[in-house]
Amino acid sequence: MERRKVTFKLYPNARQRQMLNEWLRLHAELYNAALQERIDAYRKAGKSISYYDQQNTLPAIKQDRPELVPLGSHALQETLRRLDRAFQAFFRRVKAGKTPGFPRFKSSRRFPGFSYPDPAGWKLMQHGTRGATLRLGSGKNALMIRARGKHRFGDFTPNDVTLIHRRNPRTGHSEWQASITLRVPVEACARNRTGSESVGVDFGVSHWANYDDGSQTDNPRWVREAAPKLAALQRERARKRKGSHRYRQLSERIRNLHEAIANSRRDFIHKQTTALVQRCELIATEELQTGKMSRSARGSLEKPGKRVRQKAGLNREILSAGLAMAHQMLRYKVTETGTRLHLTNTRQLKPSQRCSGCWNIVSKTLADRVHQCPSCGLSMPRDQNSARVVLYDAWTPNNSPGTGEAARAKPLATTVAKSNSVTRETPTTADLA
Ligand SMILES: [Zn+2]
Known part of the structure; x- marks a missing residue:
């Protein structure tokens, strides 16, 4: 069995949207209350509370707060686990000598979503090519939410689902997505390979990929456009008073642009890597080196770089995230086409x-x-x-x-x-x- 993630865009009706927002608010409330509890216990008694301590109080909390019941106990546990992971990440980074931010309280507006960690409490129904329906909850209160999206696995077992609430970076509207993990038999993952080429590829900065035969794949247009746009917004923000209304407005636009870049990047790399594994029997490239592309033009404090350009730094930042992603996608896609991936030391x-x-x-x-x-x-x-x-x-x-x-x-x-x-x-x- 392999695990594959698929994302569906949800189209809740007005009542369903209200319900989802309400559930999101309750999850955020639980998260914040659990965070507060951990802080209080440490301040007052100097003791730390574990995930299991918190999980064990859930039944009592549900007795006091019956509105939490329809959310499902596993989904509530998952939100507590989310907090636990935030703490673990925090302590791991402290241990590594870094200075991470302490886990933060989150407003329900900015709470990223909630998960059903197992197949209980939800169901995905695919309707041929005409989209899908996601059922959340059970009984007469279940939500039957219209969804758009399609996965290519005929045979699958649902594993878990995460409901993601986000603002669309282009429209600014709030929207819901379902990210579903499926367990799929190896055979169902296989992709047809249409070619049997052997290709050496060097992923680069000025071009996305350079091949051994001299051909190249250009960086997509948005790579060239994103950096100047981002730089302009950052310059503009630097002129505003920190915390002011305009400062916050610009911060939001910067955040949206970052997200739009991330989306375009993922889309581009998916298409490129799929095309590559489908035409190749052998793909050779260098192993992923951390820092190959992220090496800053600014250099280090002791060794400042020459001809430093803000734009170059941003460009590199945009591209370096893509290199890791391309490697990660190649690694699982070659197993689907039976391509040999050779990573040179x-x-x-x-x-x-x-x-x-x-x-x-x-x-x-x-x-x-x-x-x-x-x-x-x-x-x-x-x-x-x-x-x-x-x-x-x-x-x-x-x-x-x-x-x-x-x-x-x-x-x-x-x-x-x-x-x-x-x-x-x-x-x-x-x-x-
Ligand atoms: Zn020579």
Whole structure:
């Protein structure tokens, strides 16, 4: 069984919307009361309250507050768990020497939603291609909410659902979504592969992807547009008095823009990675390095960068989040098409410094956009060369060790140490494709 998430947009009628808002308010109230309880217990008695302490008081609370009953005990428990996770994250970060914010009280307007952690208390009914219905609760008080969305799994077991209340970043209207986790048999996840190419790919900043054959996928238009827009809004906000009405208005617009960027990014990367795994038998790329793209142009305090541009920093911020997401999506999508994903060990192989023609190390700075090999005379765009190096690494039987010390010509000596490059292969799904 695999787990897959699907999102449905909900279209509650007026009465249902009122109910959902009321339930959201009650969940927020419970969350805040539980937070208050933890704070009080610590202040007054110096003791900390666990999730289980709080869960065990739920039945008594429901006796006093019968309006909580229709929300379902598991959903109420999940809200307490949400608070517990906030505390755990807080303490984990304190332990790591960071200075996280203490878990905050949340107004019901800003409360993100609530969850049913198991298949009890709700049901998803898909109506062919004409959308779906989500039932919340049971009996005559159940809400039958119209939903739009479709999943591609014929055979599934529902696992959990999260009702998300958010403001649409484009329209500013409040809307509801249901994020549903399904448990799906492996066979139902399989995607048809339409091609059997082997591709080396270098994900970059100036282009989203550079392939070994020299082709490229451009960054979408919104990447170029988002950074200047964001910078302009931030500049404008900097001129306002903090906490003033206009300051808050601008903060909201910045928040909305961030969310719109995140949505467009997810959409773009989904489409790109799906297209890639569908046409490829083998995808080779560098393993994900934290900080490859997020390295700031500003440098560090001790080593300030040169030619610092605010825009460049924002651009990098927008793109670096996408790189991690692309890796994560590739990782699960290759199992669906039976594609081999080869992740080269960057430190060992140094794909951007290595010549794809003779395997020598050719040192370059970030500014050198063209690979020029003094040994074999190869000359090609830097990113295409890197893409070729990772592809050749995937083709090498034991993968390259790429220790990077002495230049070693291809083919590789057999005595080399084993590389840490990772290869993911799923013969079971390959058969199904
Ligand atoms: Zn060379």
